[in-house]
Amino acid sequence: MTATDAETDASAQSSETSAWQQRIEGEWHGRPSLFDAEGNHVGYEHVVRASVVDGDVARYWMRTSLEGSGPLRNRLELGAQFDFGIVDSDENRVYCGPDFYGTGQPYGLFVDAHYYSPGWQADLRTWNQVLPDGETQVYSSVLHDGWAVCAVFNGVYKRTSDHATNPQTQAFVDEWIAAETRRGSTPQVLPTKERGRWTGTLAVHGADQEPLGETEVVIEHEPESLRRARQRITWRGALDRSYALERSRDGARVQYDGPEVYGNAIAYGRALFTSQHLVGTDARGVEKIKGREVLIDPDTRDLAVVWQLMRGDTTSHVVHGLLSWEPQR
Known part of the structure; x- marks a missing residue:
């Protein structure tokens, strides 16, 4: 299963859209992993999302499903897609509901977002980092009940521009998703004998x-x-x-x-x-x-x-x- 972050082509509106919005154009493919508060891997997230920029407002929809088991699946699996607006800006990207409320601040190739999800009943701190190659995005969302962590998503995405029509790109994405599936649950252990x-x-x-x-x-x-x-x-x-x-x-x-x-x-x-x-x-x-x-x-x-x-x-x-x-x- 593939998580695809699809940003519509806004090149014709580049003079109106923020630098961050332009950086995340294209389709982003990954398979974020889901962890409980103690750091145990409990599943994978399947996401398809897209945005359309209209003036200074970007309209987002996001369809999600989970592979996994336990109480987090019951909490995070929703019966409808997310839909929310964002006021597009390089100073404060404002998430104006109805399914997410909050703000995000870009710092060049990194954005720090803090918002609330009524559907998930969670406060989220999301960090999205585009690496210097411009084609790789490192993502995490830390979900909170008040100040207490209740769940964490994280994963690495790759960007494509012709996934729908190019068999080679489709094969690359399939290989990337398979690799992310293997790597997603791997704990961070730095070199122990080197x-x-x-x-x-x-x-x-x-x-x-x-x-x-x-x-x-x-x-x-x-x-x-x-x-x-x-x-x-x-x-x-x-x-x-x-x-x-x-x-x-x-x-x-x-x-x-x-x-x-x-x-x-x-x-x-x-x-x-x-x-x-x-x-x-x-x-x-x-x-x-x-x-x-x-x-x-x-x-x-x-x-x-x-x-x-x-x-x-x-x-x-x-x-x-x-x-x-x-x-x-």
């Missing part, structure tokens, strides 16, 4: 959503046991940071045990949702990172990251992009 590093260039945006440039990031990774590793993370460019941490894994949960970062995280399959306090060498640091780190493919170990950098509890920057793995002896 040293190496992740490197890449990440985009930096201010809290006002304006681009501030790029930063080169290196994550040095040194396993200490099957469950523990030492890391040194360095940023150089639009933002400069350097900090070391010890991390340990216990099932789906990860702990950051100093010396310069404390916090924890939980994995929903390949996607690790992090909360880190950057205390520094003197334990007086005030910065925090709330992040999502997705190990796209356990074989290549490419890591799609979104880091919401905070000073106190106020967002200062959003940093996002793709990091590539380099093994070392």
Whole structure:
């Protein structure tokens, strides 16, 4: 079963549509996985959705079904398609009902959306990240009851423009869906017996959503046991940071045990949702990172990251992009 995110061709309206709307044109194919609050894989989501832009309003419909079992299927399986409007903007994309209410803020190739679903009776925090190739989208929706997580969807999509007519494209999509089905339930486990590093260039945006440039990031990774590793993370460019941490894994949960970062995280399959306090060498640091780190493919170990950098509890920057793995002896 295929999840297809179909955005109508709005090229004739490009002068009127937002930059984000133009970035997500085309058809997006994936098969998001569904997890319960504890990080257990419980099924897959089948989605078909489309949008039509009319002036500054995009009208969305979304048809969903689930493969799986348990209480989440009863809760999330609806007897009709979703339908909702979005006020198209690069500042605030407003979801104006009737089936979703809330807003989304684009930061270049990343959008942070927060909205409510009356049908699912859940508050959603959705992060959509288009990777630098422009053809890959990393998606997650964290569903909440109040402040408590009740379910998580996540997956990776590929874009096509001729799926309906091109047999080669159809074959590519079939292969991608099969691969996503295999990868979807795979827990995020970083290398346990191999040293190496992740490197890449990440985009930096201010809290006002304006681009501030790029930063080169290196994550040095040194396993200490099957469950523990030492890391040194360095940023150089639009933002400069350097900090070391010890991390340990216990099932789906990860702990950051100093010396310069404390916090924890939980994995929903390949996607690790992090909360880190950057205390520094003197334990007086005030910065925090709330992040999502997705190990796209356990074989290549490419890591799609979104880091919401905070000073106190106020967002200062959003940093996002793709990091590539380099093994070392």
